[in-house]
Amino acid sequence: MLRMLVDLVGELRVLSTLGLLGLSFILPLTIFIGRSNIKSVRQKIITDLEAVFRIDGHGADTLIPSFEFAAYKYRALPHHMEGRQPSEWRAYLLPVTVFIMVTFSGFVASSGLLVTRERLEQYQPLFSGMKLATVSDQASMIAMMDYQLQTMAVLTFTFLGAYIWSIDYLVRRISNYDLSPISFLRVTTHILLACVTSVTLHHGYMDLTQATPATSLTDRMPDLIVAFLVGFFPRLGLQTLLSRVPQLQIRRTDPRAQAFMREHPIDMVLGIGPAIRFRLAEFEIEDVQNLATANPILLFVETPYGIYETMDWVAQAQLMLALDLDQIEALRVINVRTIFDIERFMQRPESRPRLVAALNTPRTDGKTVILADRGITLDTLESVVGAIGEDLHVQRLRQIWRNVELKLSFDLPHVQRMRAGLPPDGAHAHAPRPAVADEAPAPVPTADSGPTPAAGKAAMAGKPVPELVEG
Secondary structure (H helix, E strand, O other): OHHHHHHHHHHHHHHHHHHHHHHHHHHHHHHHHHHHHHHHHHHHHHHHHOOOOEOOOOOOOOEOHHHHHHHHHHOOOHHHOOOOOOOOHHHHHHHHHHHHHHHHHHHHHHHOOOOOHHHHOOOOHHHHOOOOOOOOOHHHHHHHHHHHHHHHHHHHHHHHHHHHHHHHHHHHHHHHOOOOHHHHHHHHHHHHHHHHHHHHHHHHHHHHHOOOHHHHOOOOOOHHHHHHHHHHOHHHHHHHHHHHOHHHOOOOOOHHHHHHOOOOEHHHOOOOOHHHHHHHHOOOOOEHHHHHOOOHHHHHHHOOOOHHHHHHHHHHHHHHHHOOHHHHHHHHHOOOOOHHHHHHHHHOHHHHHHHHHHHOOOEEOOOOEEEOOOOOOOOOHHHHHHHHHOOHHHHHHHHHHHHHHHHHHOOOHHHHHHHHOOOOOOOOOOOOOOOHHHOOOOOOOOOOOOOOHHHHHHHHHOOOOOOOOOO
């Protein structure tokens, strides 16, 4: 009977070990399957978008650069898929194998399969630290065993925190489609660094406070909570250690730099709530600067949000990035939300005084005025707004906006007839266009008004806008 019980325990240990080994394989396998599916879906979306972002009259293969970047990332265009692509599995083999070995070791240690009385009675530097025991002293032997069990608990919670962080990190990599062999080496290093840091902090705390496993249970120091957090943020543990020993700090942060270490949360953008913020965080877009410099075409391809929605978000973020919060608040009062709204306001003489007043809003820190007069006048307004529009990410968004605008204008009756070389149809075809001076003043742009397709291109070309007639 005893023999059968021993065999059963042995079989259960083997099954548990195999189960933990399978658990270590599940994450890499899931990551590769998800990456393949994401690539297939996004390649189809980019292929469908190719006709929208092609520049007419510049050859069959001429696309706007923003779309070229998106297509190259996923190798979605025919000339990006020519030839046989080199196999990626060889590059991933070693990093993934190391990751599986480390996670398997962590799962085995966390499960307690290695915890036996014989092992606990032996001195193990990783688990015992500076806690020594004498074989003849039963009390010291029990104290060392208890200390090792406590260290293993700390190591277990640190590993679980680091493993959950690794899942989140790898999921972000496949969402961004930038998974590489380095990604698996990064998470492996993270797990090892977290475990070593947590165990070192545990030993150091126990030695400095002369605490025992029994007294540490009643201490205010939440050991396991700290261990789990160190698993997520191992650098937090290192910073804690360095703060206790200032002599170890080689480089120190200039206190004046703290004033610049601020960021505008992405929730400032109208239309972005907690759910959308969570989704955008998967693509490393966590503040206004990240969104302002993002490619709206890639956002459309990689997220469930529409192209007009992503373009509007980026346009709002670009205006917020160029101005401060006081100016943004004043501009929203006059319905200026995006980088294009401020350009349209500047182009209309009747709107310029209101725009100057909004941009000259005193700068504050939330309580007191820091700068009362910014010195922006009607004479300098054009140069101020022009400097904002010269940024590369603004020029990219303008090119995408105009391209979509042009495609939309093809559906208008007068545009279709002009492209076909036919004269305008309808009763107003031969009627002379009224003089510009007799026209009513243009309405003040609002937050909901986008660039009018025909007017925008005609203004750039210096030509009158053709009459919109019923076809």
